[in-house]
Amino acid sequence: MRVVIQRVRWAKVEVDATTVGSIGxxxxxxxxxxxxxxxxxxxxxxxxxxxxxxxxxxxGQMNRSLLDIEGELLVISQFTLFAATxxxxxxxxxxxxxxxxxxxxxxxxxxxxxxxxxxxxxxxVFGADMQVSSQNDGPVTITIDSKNKE
Numbered sequence: 001m002r003v004v005i006q007r008v009r010w011a012k013v014e015v016d017a018t019t020v021g022s023i024g025x026x027x028x029x030x031x032x033x034x035x036x037x038x039x040x041x042x043x044x045x046x047x048x049x050x051x052x053x054x055x056x057x058x059x060g061q062m063n064r065s066l067l068d069i070e071g072e073l074l075v076i077s078q079f080t081l082f083a084a085t086x087x088x089x090x091x092x093x094x095x096x097x098x099x100x101x102x103x104x105x106x107x108x109x110x111x112x113x114x115x116x117x118x119x120x121x122x123x124x125v126f127g128a129d130m131q132v133s134s135q136n137d138g139p140v141t142i143t144i145d146s147k148n149k150e
Contacts, residue, residue, distance in 0.1 A: 001031065001032065001033055001034070001037045001041045001042060001045050001105070001109075001145070001146045002031075002032040002034070002081045002082065002143070002144070002145045002146070003029050003030060003031050003032070003045055003049065003081075003143070003144050003145075004029075004030040004078070004081065004141065004142070004143050005027050005028065005029050005030075005049055005052075005141070005142050005143075005144065006027065006028045006134065006136055006139065006140065006141045007026075007027060007054055007055065007136065007137045007138050007139070007140035007141075008023070008025070008026060008027065008028055008074075008134045008135060008136055008137055009024075009025055009134075009135040009136075009137045010022070010023065010024055010025070010134065010135050011023050011026075011028045011074045011132065011133065011134035011135075012074075012132070012133050012134070013074065013076060013122070013123075013124040013130050013131070013132050013133075014130065014131045014132075014133075015124065015125050015128045015129070015130055015131075020123075020124060020125055020130075021074055021122030021123050021124055022074070022122055023072035023073065023074045023120075023122050024071075024072055025069065025071050025072065025137070026066060026069075026071030026072035026073055026074070026120070027049065027066055027071065027072075027073055027074070028074045028076065028132070028134055029049065029073060029074065029075045029076065030076050030078040030081060031075055031076065031077055031078060031081075031106060031109060032077075032078050032079055032080070032081030032082050032096060033077075033079075033096070033097040033101065033102040033105050033106060034082055034095050034096060034097050035095075035097045035098075035101055036147065037097065037101075037105055037146065038105070039105070039108055041105075041146035041147075042105055042108055042109040042112065042146075043112065044146050044149070045109070045144060045146050046109060046112055046113055046116060048144055049066070049144065050065060050066045050067050050113075050116055050117070051065045051066075051067065052065060052066070052142070053065050053068075054140050054142070055068065055069045055071065062140075066117070067116075067117075070120070071117075071120070072117070072120040072121070072122065073113055073117055073120065073121045073122070074121075074122045074123070074124075075106075075109065075110050075113065075121065075122070075123045075124070076123070076124045076130065076132060077102070077106050077124065077126045077127065079093055079096035079097075079102070080093065080096075081096075082095040082096040099126075099127065102126075103126055106126055110123055
């Protein structure tokens with residue numbers, strides 16, 4: 001699994017001009033799933049992103065985690081995170097998992113996040129054309145890949 005996370009003051013996602021998810025201070029998580037991923041990848045990523053110390057403490061230092069600030073999470077499915085751009089100018093998405101594999105893992109990730117964050121989790125609509133709006137905080141943007149644990 002691969003994620004791009006952004007620290008935000010607020011964020012929302014719309015489908016067909018209707019807001020389907022919104023959060024206050026916290027993180028947007030753009031989540032991509034590949035065929036090699038499983039629940040262990042989802043658990044590792046969730047643990048990592050909820051414990052990353054990327055929120056400011058009283059001294060202005062990034063020493064607090066999403067859990068520490070009781071922040072919210074907006075999870076957006078994003079198969080394009082597995083775009084292969086080596087050849088030509090049209091990205092290939094062959095590494096992105098198909099619906100049969102991706103949807104259950106996405107739903108598992110969201111369910112586990114809701115448990116860990118006491119239901120402070122919003123989502124988009126898997127596979128939909130979504131419009132995401134946010135106010136980045138910092139900005140702080142980080143990529144994490146469960147297969148390349150750096």
